[in-house]
Amino acid sequence: ARTIEDAVRILEVIAGYDPADPITKVCQGKVPDNYTQFLDKDGLKGARIGVFRKYIDSPTTDPEVKVLTEKAIADLKALGAEIVDPFVIPDYEKLIKNIWCNLFRHDVNNYLASLGEDAPYKNLREVVESGLYSPYIEGRLKRALEVKLRPEERDPPCLDLYQDSRNIAFRNAVLKAMAKHNLDAIIYPTWSNPPRKVGDFESPAGDNSQYISPHTGFPAITVPIGFTDGSLPAGLTFVGKLFAEPLLIKFAYAFEQATKHRRSPEKFPALQ
Template sequence: MRKLLPFICVLLLLLGGFALTSYRSAPTPHSPSKPKAFQVVETTIADVHQAFKQGDCNCEQLVTAYLQRIEAYDQPTKLNAIVLTNPQALEIARQLDAEYRSTKKLRPLHCIPLIVKDNYNTAGLQTTAGSLALKGFVPLEDATTVKALKAAGAIVLAKSNMAEWAFSPMVSISSLAGETLNPYNLLHVPAGSSGGTAAAVAANLGTAGLGTDTGNSIRGPSSHTALVGFRPTLGLVSRAGIAPLYLRNDTGGPMTRTVADATRLLEVMAGYDPADPLTKYSEGKIPKNYQQFLDKNGLKGARIGVLRTLSERKPDPQVKALFERAIADLQKAGAIIVDPVEVPNFASVSKDQWCSVFQHDINDYLAALGPQAPVKSLNDIVASGKFAPYIAENLTYHQQHTEGAQGTTCTDAYTDTKRIAFRKAITDVMDRYQVSALIYPTWNNPPAKVGDFKGYKGDNSQLIAPHTGQPAFTVPMGFTYDNLPAGLQLLGRPFDEPTLIKYTYAYEQATKHRKAPALFPALPASK
C-alpha cells in the first residue's frame, strides 16, 4: 500500500489540476462568449440599455424574446391584444445591433420594442383604427410621434387592438380583431379604447406602448392593467397621422410599466409639429429634458388636493380603501394633503363640454390618406357595413349630427370659451388652495366583467382633463377583487408635466404597487 501512495498522490494531483483547469476555462455568466440570459419580464428601458452595454443581450435577442412571448401568449390565452407583428422587426434589430457595434453609442430609445395602438399611422404596416373598412390599408408615412420615436431608435414591434374608431371607454372590441381581455383576470375587460396596448404592455409582450386618449383611453386601460399612463397637456404631443375620434380632445401618450419609461417616451414625443397647429401652444414650455424630474424625494413638501367631488361618486369599497391608503402613502412620502378641495359650481362649469365632431375629423383624416385608402368618409364606412355592431349607433348618430369647428362653439381648448372657463375654474381653485395637483381614483370601480355593460361604471377620467386640456397621469395604487388593478390619477396645471412626473415617480418608488400578471410568466429558457 505504501508503494502505491506516491502513485495515488500524483494521480489525485493530476485529476485535481484537470478539474481546476476545466473550471477556470469555463465561461462565467458575464463572459462575452456566453452572455447570461436576459429576462424581459418587467424589464425597463434602462435595464435593456444596461444589458446591451454589458453584453448580456443584443437587440435581435430582445426582439426575438418578445416575439416568442406574443406567439406563446397572445392568441393561446385569448388575450387578443395584438393585431399584427412587424415582419421587419428582426431586420431592424440587426441594423441597430450593427449601428451599436460601429458607433458604441445607444440612441435614447435604442431598440425599445413598442406596442403601437392601431390608430397610429405606421409606414409599411397596416393601420385600421380597429375597422374592417380599413383592412389592408398601409400608410406611406408614419404619424409624427411614431417618426420621432423611430428616430430615437425605437422599433414598432406590433400594432395593438382597440375599441373600433376609439368609440368606447369601456371595452376594446373591434370588427377587425375581436375583443381584448384583461391580463390580470381574463374574465374582465381592460377598458377602452387603448385596451390592446394596455394588455400587451402589462403582459410583457413589449417594453412600452402608445395609446391615445380622447376622454379616458390612456388612463382607464392603464388603471385597469397596473400601468402608468400619461395624458399630456393638449398641444404638447402632435396628433398628426393619428385617426381621430374628437380631435379637439384627442392626444397621444405613453403607456408603460414605470414612470421612468413613460417619461423617456414623453421626452421624445413632445414638441412643435407644423402638421398639428395645436402644438404651437407648447413652444417655450418644454424643458430640455423630462428625466431630470425623476426624483424619488419629489413629494417632500408637495401640496396636493383631494378632489372628493370625483372620488366620492359612489366608489366601490375596495377602491375607496386603496384611495385612502394612497393619500396616507403620499403623506408618508412628505406630501401636504389638502382634503377636500372643492370646485365651486363644478356641475355647471363642467356641463355640455362634448361636441359631435367625429364626422368632420374622420373625413379630414381619411382624405389625407390618399387614393389608396379603401374608404374616404364616414358615409363610406357606414355604407360598407364593416363595423362591430356595438358602434352602429355611434356611427349613425355622427352621420346625423356634426358640429364643425366654427367660431368658438366646438374648437380647441385654447379658443373655446366654455373650455377656457372650465380650465380657469380648476386652476383658480388650485391657486386658492396652493396645490400643484389634484388627486382622485382613475376609476371608482374595478374592471367590469366581459359582457357586463352594467358593470361599466366609475370612470373619472372623462370629467376634467379632456375638456380643460390639462395633463393627467395615472399610476398603480394597488389591487382589488380577484387581483384586479386600480389606479391613482393626478391632474396638473397646463404644461406642468414636470411636477406630475416628480409626484408620480416619488409615489411609485415609495409604494411599488406594480406587479406582473401571474397568467403571463417568463417563458422557459430556450435550449
C-alpha cells in the first residue's frame, strides 16, 4: 500500500472469516463493515502509547534509524499522544525463546497441493531440486526440508497462537504490561537497520516484525518516518490489542497526514 488509506481499503476486502483459515474464526462478529470511517487526522489526541525501547536501544541499531525514531516519538507527542517511555515486557527474552515453529515446508506443500494439476512443482523438495532460486535462500530452503514431522506431531506440538502455550504466555505478558500503563498501543522501529544487500549475511538485519505481532495475534501497522542513507525508507510500527485495528488506523493516519514522510520511489514512476 502507498498510504494508510490504501492499506485500510485493502483491509476492508481481506478482513473476516475464511473457512480455509481456521484461526480466523476468532474474528467472527468483531470486524467492522467500514474501516475507512477511522481515518481521522486528529486520531492521536489523548492516545496512550508505549515506546518499546528494546528495539531502539539495541547496540546494532542504525544511528539514523534511531534519530528518525526519536523524532517520530516527539511528533507523536506534538500531535496529542501521551507517551510512556520506556515500555517494558518483563522476561521478554525468556518468553520468546523457542517460540518459533518452522512450518515452511508444511505450508508450501499444502499450497502447491491446492493448485492441483496447475502446480509447477508438487512439493518443496521439487522446488529445491530445480535450483531456480537465489543462492541467498538456499540454506533456508534446505533446512526447511530437514523438518520431517507434521506440526501436530512435534514435541512440543506446533499449534496455532490461540492454542499454543508459549504464544498464550507471551500474549498475556504483553497484555499485562500494557494494562499496567493503560496503553492503547506500543511502538518501535519496523526495522532497526537499513535493508541488507542480497547475499549479505553479516550486517545486522534488525527485522522487528517477527515476534510481538505474529506471536500475540495483535494487529500492527507501519507508517513511514523518513529515510536513511538518503533514499532507504524507515518505518514506525504501531501494535494494539486484539481487534484494535480502528485505533491503530486512527493513530497511523494522523501521524502520516501530519508528517508526510512518504515520497514516490525515484526509479519507479506511477503506474498509468
